[in-house]
Amino acid sequence: MTQSTYAIELAGTTKSESQRDLQSTNERNRKVRSTDTFFTEEERKIAGCLLQCVYRKMKAVNEFGFPRPDGLVTLYTEGVTDPEYIKGTFRAVNSCLANAKKTYATTLESVKDDGTTCDVAFYTFDCISDLIDEYCKQNP
Template sequence: MYILQKNSKNFVPSRNINNKNFTNKCEIPPSAPKKVEEVINQCQDEIKLAILSEALEALNVNSHENQHNREKRAAFTEDERRIAGCLLQCVYRKMKAVNEYGFPTVEGLVNLYTTGIKQKEYILATVQSVEFCIKQTKKEYLVTQESLAEEHGKICDIAYEVFDCVSEEIGNYCGQTP
């Protein structure tokens, strides 16, 4: 975790991994930039269509195979995370915040999260959070070009984890929840 230490008139970043008590507070912008909101709406429509098509396909297959055997519906927590991750992945892709394999980039995410923002402390918190979270996610998911191509849905899971991590880290850094 990075914290800011006051050094005369300038703030100097330092990393404090073991202690999560942060003294600096930065102002988190109240809402996403307008452009991001528009892209989110486009992606929501794309994902709705994809989910409906997939559900219709599954319904047609299942109705022919198991007309009399119906299993109890499972909890959707993993599915909801996957859907949210796919929405985020779509936003990241449309905003050019991913590399050619679909993995989020530091430059792309920092640009996405800070476009139009003037608060230096928030921008610094975002840079440090994105760098930390991308590094953690690469380690956790053992990301390779091959694994991104082979494992269906992995990129959506990664997008969700990166977003969740960045949000939490910025909240910790700024001393509040975004």
């Protein structure tokens, strides 16, 4: 998928759809994250750092270690031909990254400076995985 394809997909997403997706993500995060006890903080940090390495290896992060939308969409849709799944992934990536930026970074540079790249990677993976899982349940 090319950069222009992402622009076309983004153009097809209205502002209200993006806001709705972000609001839905925020609401889901409050519910899920408050009860999520699967990992200790140390395990989250380790998993996040491993994910950060994968994202970096796959060129899915920028120079500051913050995930890039095009890199994540490519990573999560590799080998997929279903255009609706790709569009759902695109929306999930953008929604999760908007929330990650709001939660972890005042600027993209601050992610690298604050040493939160592992936290961002874990959050991003968890959020996108949850939204893709929801999509798959709705569209079997």
